[in-house]
Amino acid sequence: MAKLGIKDIAAISGVSPATVSRTLRNPDIVSEETRKKVMKAVEEGGYTPSRFGANLRTQKSGNIIVVMPDITNQVNAGIIRAIESEAQKAGYSILLGDTQGLAEREKHYANMAQSGQADGVLLFTFHMPFNLNKALPVLKQLPPIVNSCESIPIEGISKVMIDNIAGARTAVEHLLSLGHKRIAAVMGPRDTPSTLERLKGYETALATARIEIDEQLIIRGDYGLDSGIGAMEQLLKLRLRPTAVFCFSDDMAIGAMSVLQENGFRIPQDISIMGFDDIRYARLMTPALTTIHQPLEEIGKACIELLLEQLDGKSEQARYVELPFQLMVRQSTGPAPL
Amino acid sequence: MAKLGIKDIAAISGVSPATVSRTLRNPDIVSEETRKKVMKAVEEGGYTPSRFGANLRTQKSGNIIVVMPDITNQVNAGIIRAIESEAQKAGYSILLGDTQGLAEREKHYANMAQSGQADGVLLFTFHMPFNLNKALPVLKQLPPIVNSCESIPIEGISKVMIDNIAGARTAVEHLLSLGHKRIAAVMGPRDTPSTLERLKGYETALATARIEIDEQLIIRGDYGLDSGIGAMEQLLKLRLRPTAVFCFSDDMAIGAMSVLQENGFRIPQDISIMGFDDIRYARLMTPALTTIHQPLEEIGKACIELLLEQLDGKSEQARYVELPFQLMVRQSTGPAPL
DNA sequence: CGCAAAATTGAAAACGTTTACAGTCAACCA
DNA sequence: TGGTTGACTGTAAACGTTTTCAATTTTGCG
Incomplete structure (x- = not known):
């Protein structure tokens, strides 16, 4: 059996494609009776809406790209883990951008953002799309950004940092x-x-x-x-x-x-x-x-939070979040020798 | 200036959208003259093809999803780094799937694959879309898979393992x-x-x-x-x-x-x-x-290689790659005490 | 020079959704 | 009862590409 589309489900359940879409995205606005019919068809047909169509129509990818210098690094890994977890809750997926410190790769990721492959960017690396000279004009063309770990010296972009x-x-x-x-x-x-x-x-x-x-x-x-x-x-x-x-x-x-x-x-x-x-x-x-x-987990969470604010259009203004560090005194330090 | 589409570029350079598309994807099949015209318009207009349209048309996302139990783990991180790097070379992006060992998240990633969000799956976790009982029938509906680290006991899927x-x-x-x-x-x-x-x-x-x-x-x-x-x-x-x-x-x-x-x-x-x-x-x-x-890097590379083979349709058959481990004798082991 | 083949281009049809808009129908109110 | 509202649904138009097919131009060759 070929893969089912929304039209097939519509046909099966005797409604219009629009209603199927509504049932799936916004169940509250369809009548209970319809909802049942549609859901039945959806489940029996094993229908999963194709993201291609939806993406094109809504102009959203549902992805967030995380650009980091090295994912192998425990700090980065810890942060990205928290990010991934929070992003998923909000319905976003994480695209991994490991620059390995290479300028060419930073370009690549900048392109990805521009081509709509991601709705937002989490930036943990210094160089990047931002050739500081011509950064500001470019900035407005780019999707929402949150910057962390390595502070980019540009006004107007949200940041999550420790002091x-x-x-x-x-x-x-x-x-x-x-x-x-x-x-x-x-x-x-x-x-x-x-x-x-x-x-x-x-x-x-x-x-x-x-x-x-x-x-x-x-x-x-x-x-x-x-x-x-x-x-x-x-x-x-x-x-x-x-x-x-x-x-x-x-x-x-x-x-x-x-x-x-x-x-x-x-x-x-x-x-x-x-x-x-x-x-x-x-x-x-x-x-x-x-x-x-x-506080890696908090950093990750804060990053997503700030980004989501922008993605949801709730906040236009850049925000700056500073998280507390903490001195952990253990055994590798002691009194100076005489 | 609003964002330019392929039609705009076509209009500017006086050719059809089809030709613009060809110029970008397949430069060899357009005449040099046309190519120049189009490229000029593309650069001046700062045009980046939207992936939404292309994805929908080609039914490919250009993404590979990597499903792992914990990206914070050095082994996984090392592997995924190699994967990301190789994938990028081949024009694919990596979607991160950190299950944190949670079944619900595994479902989620399975869905992502099914909804076309990814063209292939790299599977480093045991449970997963595969409820072993009903695994086989489902398998054919899923995009190409390569399995590594945790061997899934199913015939016919490519694997990269060490002994x-x-x-x-x-x-x-x-x-x-x-x-x-x-x-x-x-x-x-x-x-x-x-x-x-x-x-x-x-x-x-x-x-x-x-x-x-x-x-x-x-x-x-x-x-x-x-x-x-x-x-x-x-x-x-x-x-x-x-x-x-x-x-x-x-x-x-x-x-x-x-x-x-x-x-x-x-x-x-x-x-x-x-x-x-x-x-x-x-x-x-x-x-x-x-x-x-x-050999983390080799594992990562092999995974991508096998997956690309499937994605490119070069190889239908499942392949099994075994990579060598190596005993590293250092100082934490010594003769048994008497 | 004339014809076949090759190279290059254009027109138009998908791809699969979402959503603005308009329409239907029942319920409700005066 | 007639009109108005509100709840629900359907129609159809996007969204931005790629690609088939056909048309046109150029080239190659006898």
Whole structure:
């Protein structure tokens, strides 16, 4: 039996296609009698409305595209999971856009949004459709956007963020309170807003404590495990080693820890390590990793919420949501050695 | 300026819509002159073909849906990343289906496939559209499917797998070779094929070594970190403790290790630990985790390849691809204590 | 040069819905 | 009773492409 269309169901149940459509989308406005007839035909025929027709007519895809630099990353994965779950409740599907940091892929996803493949965009990456110079004019052509994690410096787009500056400052202050004076920073990828913000928090905390910044103690990383390894190796070569290392991501902290332990350093007795994110592995490290907790699920939920507001046309205005971070003191940080 | 359609472009460039469509989809069949005219209009007008129209006409969505139990899991994340990347090259987009183990969500994704929202399905979860009893008849109505990770016991669907039985056997044999006799197993979620297979490998290895199975040493987990913790706690309460623990996932192994270290056990001197998967954190644990490596990227690539074959109509027949696992001996396993 | 074949184009018909609009019919009210 | 309302339903027009088929032009070749 060929696949049934709405006309077939209409014919079977003796009503018009319009009524079938109404029965399915808006049951309340058809009479009970009709509804029953139609539903019977629908079920017996195993009819599932084709989305192609509906999409074309309504000009909506029912999809939301999530653009991320790396879905393998625990932070991103955690967020997207919450997003997917909430989106589904609202009747939307999630299209995955993993840029792998490639500009060409960012273009690709921008196109997808433009061709109507998605009704809205969740943007977790910095570059992207936005060539900052010509961003604003383009912006209005694009579907609704919510930006998170990496703050895009454009007015008028909704954002969900944590206060990276304060988060980093809190981290460093924790180390300072333990008596550390030589505190290294392992940064994220060059020029991303999150890294710049966390760096600022680091600098602010040190400045407030009247400790001079030592450029040698600031290492560039990329948030990944391996860059944590590289950074730590570099730091260990220093004549004057840091007594504490603040990594801008847990992954890098985990990488750093493994280098230390391999080389016989004790954590935190010899060197304290801090991370940022509080991924689920953090508390299971030995020693458990002190870090700044990011509320991944809340971030995901907030993103969807803001986007849905725009999609439903409820809110024209951009909103900014700031979620709280939390210092998680565990065993990887301790008093500075004498 | 309102959004341009194919008719507008046709009008501007003085050709028919048909020719515009041809220029974009199939440049070779239009004359160079026409092509130039059309391209000019397309670029100046900033025209992006609407996918709605095309989808309806071609009855293809250009989407592939990936159904997974948990995208937060490193194994799944790694696989899906490869999938996304390959799919994009072939012009497909990835719809994310995270079931979170919920039956209702599995239904939902089955529907999506049926309503034409996706042209193909990549299935990494066990239950699903397939109520085994009535699975076969339904199967032919569904779009092309490739099954991976959790083997669905149905003939005629393409699969990408590793040999879980052999993998587990290899793991246990490694432990046996180190002199261990009391080897515990921490299983994955009840009744999933992968768990059952690995269990079989475990049992086979022990049987071959003429070691009797001790039910007390077989603990049920769910592949997650916490269940590794729980399992290890349970094992530590045993009167006769195991000297080695084979966890069916790295996550559980990591959980188990943290329990041991917290309680002052030395790994591997007191107890050896093995995992399965070789997630990227495995080698950074202290001690580095001995485990069975799964080729995530290759799995992802193979899945897409098989699916594309079906989508392109190249191959009607189901194919089965088996990818090699690899034993990674690291520091978490050592000779059995005396 | 003339004809067949090939290359290129256009006209028009789908594809499967949703929804504005108009129509029908029963119920209700004055 | 007649008119008005309200509830429900049907008609038909989109939505924006792709593709078949036929028409036209160009090319190739004897």
